[in-house]
Amino acid sequence: MDGQKLKPDKKPLIKIIIKQRYLILMVLPFIIWAVIFKYLPLWGWLMAFQDYKPRAGMGMLDYPFVGLKHFITLFKDPMFYNVMRNTLGMSFMQLFIGFPLPIIFAIMLNEVKNIRYKKFIQTSTYLPHFVSWVIVAGIFTTILSGDGIVNELLLFFNIIKEPVSFFSMPKWFWAICTSAEVWKELGWNSIIFLAAITSIDPTLYEAAKVDGASRLQSIRHITLPGISNTILVILVLEIGWMISIGFEKQYLMGNSLVQDYAKVLDLYVLDYGIKLGRYSFGTAIGIFKSVVSIILLYSANKIAKRWKGQAVI
């Protein structure tokens, strides 16, 4: 279906351009912007197949072509597997814990009848979403420090005898990052589920109540199925983004002691690609990341399609 020419009589292109010249004017600068800042870097993927060491007078195509050499180096680097383990490990942890919690929170919030309380809870819990990771990292560093509130409570309840230095224990790092992510985004992520819940037909609940359903049964048989589409969409997107867990919190909360567990893919690129100037290698990692991301998104979408009978994206 050709949605571009709506008039049955085909106007010559040049006439259309003149007629819509203002629209073109409005959007043209940004097309140029997109080409420069979004599409031009894609040319940079070429670097991954070359030995790119920037020298004056060399054009993009002048550098020696080395095929898959950098990718092979990548897959041979033991650090790479460590990094992938960290990235996927943290992503899985974040998914298992961070995905259901906003849904549960939204369901609980929906049970609150008093509008004032509800608004108060929402306003408070949305707040961490708006502060930067720098601030959140600082907060967690303070909270989990030797004389922070967490240690204080643990000591108070005699769970531990001495303050725990959380940030010097590598195995705790994933849990810390997941907690930080949940703390920051729980409220915000629940918005979309709350909106989905409110769009469920209230007569369903009334009917269930008349039939003697308990609150829990209502939730299980009405609420959850009612928002199952939303849950699926968000889940598919989250899986697609798994390899792009980012690096901000790992960088900000990490230190030299926990690097074994803290280094994620983007930090790997930062260290090797930019800091060491190994541009070709760093680009290869970037390409790998994009490819995996697309595969993940596509697969998750396919699975969802098979399960629910309709594609998500």
Place this chain on the structure above:
Amino acid sequence: MLFRKGHRRKIRLKTRIMDGLIMLILLLIVIVTIYPFLNVLAISLNDANDTIKGGIHIFPRVFTLRNYKEVFKDPILITAFINSVIRTVLGAGFGIISTMMVAYVLSRRDFFARKFIANLFAITMYISGGMIPEFLLIKQLGMINSFSVYIVPGILGIYYIYIVRSFIDGLPSALQEAACIDGANDIQIFTRVILPLCKPVMATIGLYYAVSHWNSWFDTYLFNSGESSLTTLQYELMKVLNNSNTAAAGHMLKMKQNAQNVHAISPQSMRMAITIVATVPILVVYPFVQKYFVKGMTLGAVKD
């Protein structure tokens, strides 16, 4: 469907208990969310030497404004603050204008290149050049150590284009048609009909842009760390945080703190004060604009 009176009372009690439990859990979540902010505030208002003794919760023990005085005396922090403000205002302003223009053009069903351009932008959300190519591009454009690197590369948030387009699609088309009949050209339709009606969504995305700019630190780190006059507030905060982290990793925090006893200020107190300064603008604006943010989220969801 007749229940015995006792049974009804039992159900009512059970509901009440569940309600109470739910409220309790939710309240606990609120406390866990808010406490850290109060804690940071308290430490920032507390005398540095006293803070070392520990035990500060949500009230300062030895009140002082000394930490803030030190922050506002520091020329780098002042520069950082000013840069952050300028960047936020400019970034949000340009962001709104550009997003509105693109979204309007894309909302016009009769625009000849509509599908093509919509796809052009959509693809960029899924495929990205990666950190290295984008870094080198900025370098080759000569934007290293410049203020424009804060504004230009990120001038448009692609996702927001779709939020605005959804909104425009929801406006009655009769208005545009009427203006067209009255002889308005596309630009006039845009400025006189669309823009005034789009005030809510402009507020929403304006705030999204503003928050994004205010919270940015990585671009400062990557591109402008060589030029201290271009520093931003979050970046400075990050540097202070990094110092604390390095110290903590080496179990040297206690030692450092003892050494700091000689001075009236400590890195931690400074960090708390800077954190509050970096958070306050958001807190001040937040209650008024919260509804716009939430609307933006649900608008985006409707599009999905």
